[in-house]
Amino acid sequence: MSTAPRSLTDRPTLWPWLLLTPLALYLAIFFLVPLAQVAWMSVSEPTPGFGNYADALTGTLFRKVMLNTFFTAALVAFCCLLVGYPLAWLMTKTTPARATAILLLITMSFWTSFLVRTYAWMVLLGRNGPVAWAIEALGYGEPPQMLFTRFASTLAMVHILAPYMIMNIYSVMTKIDPALIRSAESMGARGGSLMRHVYLPLTAPGIANGAVLVFVICLGFYVTPVLLGSPREQMAAGLIGRQIEEFLAFGPGSAMAMILLAVTLVILAVYHRRFGLDRLYG
């Protein structure tokens, strides 16, 4: 006697494909084709060839913008770590009720539209805003120009991306066995050395996850730098946007977009090799 496989897990192999096909087709038509169109425009507009890439890579503007983008992304990732690590640590040390409250605050920030958060920084750092008001009230004299500077856009991006970092670090911190910390303490590790030899190595995966995530998102950031940053210190996405919107320079814009995409993908691919992508966003 022999019957066709009927158990819950091994149905005929056609079935998963049937379930997957609509989405695969959809992504092919509305994701891959437009992406391919960018690639195509980058080598065909206005004239066929790799001129756009050559121009972008040899021209000073794009190089300066790319460097600035990398620098900003690294700075934002670093600042997110500075803000996020102590906060995640605080959440593991404080009472459960307070930890829940902090978690709620972070979730709230995460879910609040980042345009709203960008706007909030505009209010905070504005010429007549609370920060300027406080500087004056404390007697430090005329407040400096804060809006439309690298300072403002960096601060806002740190605020917007910090939840990614915090959640990544917090999730590894909560998994640390408290007995491990107690035993390290019993062996004489205190304060700084406990942090350096026990806590930091154990939370390193969370830090790496958070940093890569923040860095990669930051590379492609458009809205916040455009609205808050200095026009003289553009980031890559802003430059690409201007090529399209203002100059209708589809070829050069597409080439820059492809370079930005390539950089992002290389970073993610390296990360994927080592840890797997789904963990990054999981």
Next chain:
Amino acid sequence: MNASLRLIGIFAIVFIAAPLLIVVPMSLSTSASLQFPPPGLWLGYYASYFTDMSWLRPTWNSLVIAFFTTLLTMALVVPATFALVRHRFYGKSVANLMMLMPLAVPHIVMAVGYYSYFGDLRLVFSKTGVVLAHTCLSVPITFLVLSANLKGFDRNLERAARSLGATPRQVFVHITLPILRPSLTISALFAFIQSFDETVVALFISGRDAETLPRKMFDSIRQEADPVIAVISTLLFLIVALALLAPHAMRLTRRMLATASRRTTPRDQT
């Protein structure tokens, strides 16, 4: 060491909370510019938001676009997630990666692509175009949320239902779907919010007719802040805050009621 870490931690809390809270007083300010402290309080800008078509129309557009994006995303992602979580097949890891791809591509790159692609398809400046684009961008997050939940689903529940006389279709309708409903709701919510908040692609392809709320907000902020922006920001923030706080508030009330009733009823009842 610990004390300084704690201090930075508390500072971080203020850093995260302050921008969220600042928009509330600003929305009530009488001042048309971003002045702090507000010279006076009134609800005038709320009134202008709810009467001004130039704000209401983008809000409506965004709701419509987010709604259809959610619908389309779920229709595509739910079956695909079942396939990817529950079956082994050749090419599965490639399919998995494909689901996550839109997350890896900066939105500005997609914006450039859609701008030209939808131009060719005559979909640019239409709600349909924005829905089609947003659906792609919503796929990864929806998939991640749903697959995490589906992986945790106890297959014995389905086996039990089968043994009790349910056909595969009945199992799906009576068991699988109801148990997954909360996860489906949450992943749909992710898709909705992803679309409702998406700015960059909408900026390039929504045009005047399909103008979304984020696009309107972006333009308005860029052109020196219409005070109504504070109203919308407050509303958007409050919706999130309420949605997140409501379950906690409910749990707290229930617990308080439970303690209260335990005090008034005999022990053996509980």
Next chain:
Amino acid sequence: MTSYLTLSGVNKQYGAFTALDHVDLDVEKGEFVTFLGPSGSGKTTTLMIIAGFEDATDGAVEVAGQSLAGLAPQDRNIGIVFQNYALFPHKTAAENVYFPLQMRSVKRAEGLARAEEMLTLVGLEGFGHRYPKELSGGQQQRVALARALVFEPDLLLLDEPLGALDKNLREQMQIEIKRIQRKLGVTTIFVTHDQSEAMSMSDRIVVFDKGNIQQAGRPLDIYHRPQTRFVADFIGETNLFDATVTDAAARRAQSPVLGEVSYAAEGLPALADGQEVALVLRPEQMKLSRDPVPGRMNAAMTVETIVNFGDSALVIGRHGGTPIRVRLHGADVVILKEGDAATVSWTEDAVYVVTR
């Protein structure tokens, strides 16, 4: 004996791996049969094949003379209780029990009434409106049992249903399951790796190992007359001594530890002179004394460890390099200390031979 559930020549291959190797089994109507074996022995695979969740690579399964081949799980009329109970979390206890009736198009009011009746039978009167997460482990277990029985299945399959319960509750549920099974007279297959559970509940035990049925029989027969080395070792405490048959006709064997011994005649496999075998001696069938006891077989040993259980004690000693375990009852133990030289003694009919 009329067979109600019949497995004949059931094979299950996963690629090159043989999960079940030609399993034959007959179960009578109303019988309570336990599949006992370590994990990976094939007992759960057999259960899944009966239930229809796995297909046999070869062989046939019949219930009441009807082949189950080609029948989907929902058409087999078999009740199953899973190890984790698999209660539907979105349905109340009563709705869970009503579910199989609902699938059989029983009206809701009538179905819920029958569900309530069933819940009463399993001792959960008045718990119908509760959701699974509001019930204790033992209560969930009872709901799962009620749900698997309410539609009067031809067979009841229990897949390690007591594994998640603590010891006291487990014993209580053993009695409870047995009571309900007797009352309803439903033919039951119970899967477990816990031998005491198998001993206390079953009409018959089927011992599985490596995809084979090692032995099937009444609990006491399995305990006292193990037919394979695996069964002897797996069931209860055992002393196993390697030996060589010296005279098969006279039932005598030579063991390095026990010396020249004769063995019991019952349940013997076919043996030849010079065959390598193992001798089985249960710890409670041996006695300890200072000097050899006339009329019994004797061997010397040195006492190493005495573990006291209150009502009995386990004495672990050694003869050469081989450990010997002896279980003593009551006051017998007080005369011994660790390090003493002693004699173990036994009678001929306590020694069983299993092949190696």
